[in-house]
Amino acid sequence: MNMRPTEIEFTALLVYLMGKTPGYTDIVQESIFGQEERYIADIVATRVRNLQRTRLLIECKSSRFVSFDRINDVVSQLKKYKEAYGECQPVFAIPATLSESEAQALKVEGVELWDLDFLAKTFAKQLEDAPIGYFKNILLMRARRGSATTRASELSASLKACQPGKQDWSIYQSLVGNILEYLFCPTLTKPLSEHADGTKTNRRDFIIPNYAESGFWSFLRNRYMADYLVVDAKNYSRKIRKTEILQVANYLKPQGAGLVGLIFSRNGGDAAGCAHTLREQWLIHEKMILVFNDMEVESMLSAKEDGRVPEEMVEKKIEQFRLSI
Template identity: 35%
Template sequence: MMQSKQMYSATNALTGYIFEYELAGMMKQHQDFSNVVMESLVHGDSGIDIIADYRGETVLIQCKVSPIFSMSRLEQILKQLSVYKSSKDKVVLAFPGELSSKQKSELRKHDWLTIWDIDEISKIFYSQIRRLQSEELKRLFEKNELFSTTEEDELLTQLNKCSKGNRHWMAYQKICANILEHLFCPNLGKPIIELSDHVRANRRDIIMANYCDEGYWKYLRGRYRADYIIVDSKNYSTKVDKNCVLQIANYLKDYGPGMFGIIALRTEPKESAFHTQREIWMAHNKLIIFINDTDFEQMLMLKKNGINPEEVIKQKIEDFRLGL
């Protein structure tokens, strides 16, 4: 078990170094960059990976290989980089993915930080990307089509156009089911909408069978008894409370659909909901996570760029477990 974890960490480190190395290489090939230095080779782990001169100013670049970030992880990165915000140099966060519209809006408040996401890197290094040595990175960037409309774009538009409130609950439920089907089928079964248990006491909005025999969904089934993925869609215009968590907890049964559930919502939960989420897990081993519009947007962006969208689910669970 320890060997597997070490191998996983080593693979992540290698992939991160490849992105850093390739980005530095593209900068050296670009006429607008000069004095490009991989900072980790000079000062070790200072939070800055690459230093260079760019159009008359010095840029300090931190590279992250992750294509997405949860809000808590993004806050950790901001905290780490904030030591440089009083510097006259330009601070850049570079990564081969996209931020959600909400995250972009939050980061605009930090005018000392510049974001190089997959779109920005594609614009700056359009010519250099074709000469990348890493075929994996090259394929990732070549899939990025800035001005084309995809199925992911259409689904995100539908989500954004759906008004909050109980009046539109059916439209939101259908949109959630369509997004989940696009993201996770055929690894998961097609969404089944609104099933009741035998005594009709508990109704589940969306159910997706998990018969996956490899990858992360197999791990979820084995570790968290996610035999079926239960999704309760809440199109509330107000914050969901502990009752919503208790409702989905009642659906989850070890001898029934399993012990893993998702609450899809439009606003942040109340603190009572988070508290009940923790209690349900610690007392009954029922794992419930919250997925909002920002999370759906990130998963759709990952799917669009050929990356497994379940990375968002994975981060959600990791953040929850590590926060206990």
């Protein structure tokens, strides 16, 4: 698997950009503070604006999260930092686009968000002379894109317009196919729609051939027997349950499509039957079935639009699932 850029690299770039920007002084990377409990902040700096000096305490993350709970972890951490540090403005810096709910959660708690848009706009001039690297490219891409409409934003708008329930089920199914093709092709082969097995008893919405020769998808094929990805789109207004998991599991066979299934459900899966069945299918049959809700789909679309790899969400889903067992 390819090595991904680290948070240390992003933090170092942000320190460089702030150092070249008027209005930021006393910039310290990896600042240790606290009396009874000791903490280390990614960046501590002073912002001078209209003769007012504000001490900034900045927490950096290099990528998005797999669940909304992680934003609450960031808020909790910054609260502890502020209590130990004293008067300061907590800042969360991330070279990505957060969802509206994530941004609102930070705002409510008084945390200033430096997301992809903010970073690209605020440090546009300084980026031109910054050291060459992954995060510089991400920020420059966003700065140069401006307000142009992207394929990701079009798909995101269509997803929001599609109503959960029977009436729009065919629209949602088609939309999921378009989203998958946009996110993962041509690394993966174009999805094959409404594919049934030989007995015609098990029909799935999409089958995605996985012929990747390197990277994450190659790893997934070799480790989890993902020769093909079996995909089901559930436009339910409710969370999916045990029954929907078993429908996909019945299609997964070692000598057939393989053992990896993806279910796209508007509201994800329930915490009882769905979660238990996912664990059971993995522990007993080694079938890896992942469920993605609308927020996670939006995250992948944002990642693609931002110039990052959307399959990072799939990686994190597997990581979270495996470590929960």
